[in-house]
Amino acid sequence: MPPLELPLGLGTSGLDDPAECRDTVTAALEAGYRHVDTAQMYDNEVAVGEGIAAADVDRDDVTVATKVHPDNLAPEAVRETARESLDRLGLDRVDLLYVHWPTGAYDPDATLPAFDALRDEGVTDHVGVSNFTPALLREADRILDAPIAAHQVECHPRFQQPALRELAAEFDHRLVGYSPLARGDLFGDDAFVEIAERHDRPPAVLALGWALARDVTPIPKATGDHVAENLRAVNVEISEAALDAVDALERGERRLDPDDTAWNR
Secondary structure, eight states, X not given: OOOOOOOSXXXXXXXXXXXXXXXXXXXXXXXXXXXXXXXXXXTOHHHHHHHHHHSSSOGXXXXXXXXXXXXXXXXXXXXXXXXXXXXXXXXXXXXEEEEOOSOTTOOHHHHHHHHHHHHHTTSEEEEEEESOOHHHHHHHHHHOSSOEEEEEEEOBTTBOOHHHHHHHHHHTXXXXXXXXXXXXXXXXXXXXXXXXXXXXXXXXXXXXXXXXXXXXXXXXXXXXXXXXXHHGGGTSOOOHHHHHHHHTSOOOOOSOOXXXXXXXX
C-alpha cells in the first residue's frame, strides 16, 4: 500500500443542507482540493458522495475519509456500519477510516482489530484515529496491526497541540487538524489578526499556512468563495517571522470539548 497522501482538505462537519454540501464538495474538488473529510456523525455522507461523483476529477486522485460513530464501535457494528458508509458515499472503498471518538462503544482490544479486518478486506486503505490522548494513541499503536495513518484532532494557532505533533513525528503519521480557524474565532482575535496584517496575509491563509508549515494537515470547513481562498494557503509563502509570531501566541481553550471525551475523564 502506498503512503497516504493527505493534502489540505475540505472539512464537511456542519454542512447539513444536502444541496449545499454536494455543491461545495464538487466546487472544492474542481478548485483543486484532493482530500475530503466526512463522518457517520455528520449525516452527510450521501451528499459528500454525490459531490465527489459530480466533480470532473478522477476518484483515484481524491483522498476520501470518513469516521465511525462512537455508538458503532463494537466489532460487528464497525464492520456493518463501515460498509453502510461506503453505500452512502457510493464508493467501493475509502482511503481512510477513523475511529471518530474513543468513547461510547469503544473498547480498544475489540474495536481496533475490526478496523484491521476492514483494511484487510479492502473496505479502507488506511486506518486512523481521532480525538485520542497520547496514552490512548500509544495503546492503539500497540494493538493495531495496521500503522496509524492519521490522527485527527482540533488544532489551530490558539490550540497548537505540541505533544500530539511530536507523537505524529515519532509514529510517522499525519496529524490532521479540524477547526483550523478556531471555528471562525481567529477572525476576531486581535493578536492573531495583527500578525496577519503585519505580514500582509489574510487571516485564513496565515492560519492554514501555519498548520501546513508545522506538519499539520488542516481540514477547514468552507462554502462559497472561502473554498478557493482557503486553498491559497497551499501556494502562498508564509515567512519564518510570521510563523514564529504565531508559535508565540498565548495558548487558548478548545472550541470543541464534550464532557465525555478521553481528556475529561
